[in-house]
Amino acid sequence: METTDLKHQECISTLRPIRDALDVLNGKWKLPIIVALTFGEKRFGEISREVHGITDRMLSKELRDMEVNGLVKRKVYDTYPVKVTYILTPHSQTLGGVIESLRNWGELHRKKILSGEV
Amino acid sequence: METTDLKHQECISTLRPIRDALDVLNGKWKLPIIVALTFGEKRFGEISREVHGITDRMLSKELRDMEVNGLVKRKVYDTYPVKVTYILTPHSQTLGGVIESLRNWGELHRKKILSGEV
DNA sequence: CAGGATCCCATAGGATACTG
DNA sequence: CAGTATCCTATGGGATCCTG
Numbered sequence: 276m277e278t279t280d281l282k283h284q285e286c287i288s289t290l291r292p293i294r295d296a297l298d299v300l301n302g303k304w305k306l307p308i309i310v311a312l313t314f315g316e317k318r319f320g321e322i323s324r325e326v327h328g329i330t331d332r333m334l335s336k337e338l339r340d341m342e343v344n345g346l347v348k349r350k351v352y353d354t355y356p357v358k359v360t361y362i363l364t365p366h367s368q369t370l371g372g373v374i375e376s377l378r379n380w381g382e383l384h385r386k387k388i389l390s391g392e393v
Numbered sequence: 394m395e396t397t398d399l400k401h402q403e404c405i406s407t408l409r410p411i412r413d414a415l416d417v418l419n420g421k422w423k424l425p426i427i428v429a430l431t432f433g434e435k436r437f438g439e440i441s442r443e444v445h446g447i448t449d450r451m452l453s454k455e456l457r458d459m460e461v462n463g464l465v466k467r468k469v470y471d472t473y474p475v476k477v478t479y480i481l482t483p484h485s486q487t488l489g490g491v492i493e494s495l496r497n498w499g500e501l502h503r504k505k506i507l508s509g510e511v
Numbered sequence: 512c513a514g515g516a517t518c519c520c521a522t523a524g525g526a527t528a529c530t531g
Numbered sequence: 532c533a534g535t536a537t538c539c540t541a542t543g544g545g546a547t548c549c550t551g
Binding site for chain 2: 523524525526527531
Binding site for chain 2: 286287289290291292293294295296297299300301306307310313344345364366369370372373374376377378379380381382383384385387388392393
């Protein structure tokens with residue numbers, strides 16, 4: 276294996292975690308759901324009402340996905356009718372820096388594009 | 394408008410630049426293309442060979458997209474047959490921090506998932 | 512209430528062939 | 532060489548209805 280191949284391999288393995296991170300954040304609804312849960316533990320119906328436009332199907336799907344990724348915790352109360360709440364996990368808090376970074380660059384990018392700088 | 398609505402509006406406007414940033418990076422091929430161009434100006438065919446698995450159609454599409462977003466610059470040489478090269482712009486360099494941030498979190502995330510911590 | 516089931520459409524992306 | 536055109540599949544996401 277020669278130098279350029281080594282470099283290439285290094286970059287490929289660098290790419291994997293980046294893709295992981297992007298996948299966790301991606302899709303139309305994950306960020307809005309995180310925002311909704313930022314203000315505290317919420318029930319399914321509450322999130323549904325706060326994240327404007329989301330359907331029950333997508334909310335259900337995204338919450339399950341986020342639970343698998345350890346971003347939210349699902350709590351079931353044994354009442355009738357059943358009550359289910361979702362809450363952000365400590366792990367989700369570690370996303371703060373990434374989101375900040377994305378936001379800052381997004382703002383910079385928008386400014387440059389609008390000013391015709393790029 | 395009451396307090397919760399104000400908070401909500403603030404968060405929505407915060408979300409926009411984040412989405413912008415995610416959109417610029419997203420898709421299967423943008424990062425690998427950036428990696429390929431990191432080692433310097435390259436021709437269409439060279440990128441095609443370095444980014445394993447990409448089709449001409451996707452490469453063409455992604456390069457155009459990245460050009461619109463000011464990440465790459467396209468240079469046409471008036472030779473026969475025509476020679477075209479692509480090079481990363483200074484603006485694309487500003488992505489460095491975001492990518493670092495994504496990579497670090499992605500690695501942390503993977504560790505936590507694999508260790509069963511989440 | 513908290514979803515699942517079903518159906519539908521739009522877009523991402525792949526395969527192959529073709530052209531200035 | 533540097534793409535474009537065409538056709539196809541898979542996935543994301545929406546709409547609607549149903550149920551424990």
